[in-house]
Amino acid sequence: MSDTALPLATKLKDAVPAAPLMPLSVRDLTLRFGETTVLDGLNFDLGSAGCTMIMGPNGSGKSLLLKLLHGLMAPTSGHIDWGGQDPQAVTKRQALVFQKPVLLRRSVAANIDFVLKTRGKDRGRRDALLDHVGLAHKADQPARLLSGGEAQRLALARALATDPEVLFLDEPTASLDPASVLAIETIVRDARNRGMRICFVTHDMGQARRMADDVLFLHGGRIAEHTAARDFFCEPQSASAQNYMDGRLVV
Amino acid sequence: MQSIGEAFGLALQLVASGDGDLLEIVLLSLRVSLTATAVACLIGLPIGALVAIGRFSGRGAVLIVMNALMGLPPVVVGLVVYLHLSRSGPLGFLGLLYTPTAMIIAQTILIAPIVAALSRQVLEDLHAEYAEQFRSLCLTRLQTVQALIWDARYSLLTVGLAGFGRAVAEVGAVIIVGGNIDHLTRVMTTAIALETSKGDLALALALGLILLVIALGVNAAVQSVRMTAARHAHV
Numbered sequence: 001m002s003d004t005a006l007p008l009a010t011k012l013k014d015a016v017p018a019a020p021l022m023p024l025s026v027r028d029l030t031l032r033f034g035e036t037t038v039l040d041g042l043n044f045d046l047g048s049a050g051c052t053m054i055m056g057p058n059g060s061g062k063s064l065l066l067k068l069l070h071g072l073m074a075p076t077s078g079h080i081d082w083g084g085q086d087p088q089a090v091t092k093r094q095a096l097v098f099q100k101p102v103l104l105r106r107s108v109a110a111n112i113d114f115v116l117k118t119r120g121k122d123r124g125r126r127d128a129l130l131d132h133v134g135l136a137h138k139a140d141q142p143a144r145l146l147s148g149g150e151a152q153r154l155a156l157a158r159a160l161a162t163d164p165e166v167l168f169l170d171e172p173t174a175s176l177d178p179a180s181v182l183a184i185e186t187i188v189r190d191a192r193n194r195g196m197r198i199c200f201v202t203h204d205m206g207q208a209r210r211m212a213d214d215v216l217f218l219h220g221g222r223i224a225e226h227t228a229a230r231d232f233f234c235e236p237q238s239a240s241a242q243n244y245m246d247g248r249l250v251v
Numbered sequence: 252m253q254s255i256g257e258a259f260g261l262a263l264q265l266v267a268s269g270d271g272d273l274l275e276i277v278l279l280s281l282r283v284s285l286t287a288t289a290v291a292c293l294i295g296l297p298i299g300a301l302v303a304i305g306r307f308s309g310r311g312a313v314l315i316v317m318n319a320l321m322g323l324p325p326v327v328v329g330l331v332v333y334l335h336l337s338r339s340g341p342l343g344f345l346g347l348l349y350t351p352t353a354m355i356i357a358q359t360i361l362i363a364p365i366v367a368a369l370s371r372q373v374l375e376d377l378h379a380e381y382a383e384q385f386r387s388l389c390l391t392r393l394q395t396v397q398a399l400i401w402d403a404r405y406s407l408l409t410v411g412l413a414g415f416g417r418a419v420a421e422v423g424a425v426i427i428v429g430g431n432i433d434h435l436t437r438v439m440t441t442a443i444a445l446e447t448s449k450g451d452l453a454l455a456l457a458l459g460l461i462l463l464v465i466a467l468g469v470n471a472a473v474q475s476v477r478m479t480a481a482r483h484a485h486v
Contacts, residue, residue, distance in 0.1 A: 070387060072383060072386055072387060091386075091387070091389055092389040095387065096387045098383070098384065102380060102381060102383070102384040104381075104398065104402055105402040106402065114398065115388060118388065118390055118394050118398075119388070119389075142483055162388070
């Protein structure tokens with residue numbers, strides 16, 4: 001199709017990109033369940049590019065923070081500002097890969113087709129997406145028979161199918177073997193290098209060193225430290241982060 | 252009155268010979284119950300889906316009513332439908348009493364709550380698994396329901412078969428609104444009741460055997476659907 005044959009609306013849509021979601025500004029973010037305060041007055045900013053590793057001991061509120069940022073939950077109080085955009089419209093421009101991938105009871109290819117169709121994307125991209133995550137040869141297999149690593153790669157391909165500006169990953173490589181971890185990290189690094197903003201929750205110190213541009217360390221529902229990766233790993237400022245890295249019990 | 256052995260022998264003969272009356276009764280039974288199942292699924296499935304994913308005030312009460320309606324006594328349904336379709340009833344002008352349509356209506360009322368309640372359970376369980384992912388994907392409510400129904404299709408098929416099993420085996424409702432009229436509204440269960448009371452055990456037993464075979468067939472179908480689902484990892 002020649003450029004002149006494109007409908008006017010399409011040309012306009014392509015010509016005027018939506019205002020960017022980044023930078024992110026979080027102010028006094030608090031989440032309570034009854035009497036229990038899970039996140040306690042978080043304040044931080046994220047720049048427009050890179051990979052932020054969110055770390056901290058179990059129960060420090062990492063996964064809940066991702067869900068709040070993605071708009072799956074509402075905070076008890078505080079503000080999340082994605083580049084001044086309407087909070088209602090933000091979720092659609094982001095994607096979240098859960099620790100345990102939720103795959104449809106369909107074939108591998110149909111899992112991608114479903115997202116491309118419901119989000120009005122070009123369905124011809126399916127094979128390229130599966131190829132990108134190394135699952136082209138499993139396209140016709142039932143998704144629920146995939147191994148843990150394959151299932152997570154499919155979840156990642158599904159997330160990428162939505163063309164997110166921000167990609168949240170909630171411990172996507174927990175309990176995966178080294179080859180699967182490497183495959184996932186390669187895909188995520190590629191996405192980051194293409195300009196996608198990454199927020200990555202992990203407990204794996206080696207992974208954090210490999211992937212991080214900056215580290216947000218949570219402890220007891222508060223931000224113990226938010227610094228550039230180099231500073232965090234060389235000279236952690238907080239005792240809790242130092243203890244965590246030394247493998248000492250942090251409660 | 253025949254002995255059991257004698258009646259059983261005659262029954263097998265009737266089945267083997269493809270007796271016309273017998274065939275007519277069996278075919279009407281299947282027509283009525285299959286139609287009622289189809290209509291009940293059209294009504295019950297969307298209601299089940301809406302309650303499964305909907306969060307509204309009074310939902311708990313709706314669940315209690317839905318589950319209670321699963322145990323509707325067939326004779327009560329028959330009576331209520333009879334009151335509505337009888338000449339002096341609000342729908343008497345339709346002239347449906349003692350027709351197969353009346354029987355379909357009664358069986359539909361009987362099994363639509365079963366389809367609704369069971370499909371609600373199936374879809375709600377699946378929704379619990381998918382909900383957060385679907386919200387992350389920003390699916391509309393319609394897209395959510397469509398995806399849930401498609402992914403639960405094997406389980407929902409067994410729900411439909413359960414409804415059919417209940418419809419084809421019930422006697423109380425169809426005998427009240429159908430009247431068990433020969434060549435018009437006589438179905439297997441009503442014929443068995445009548446022939447037994449008349450002492451013609453051969454025809455009653457023959458129909459009973461066919462009913463059992465249908466019940467077995469339905470269960471075999473349910474089992475086969477489950478195995479197909481498992482083979483395709485849709486469990």
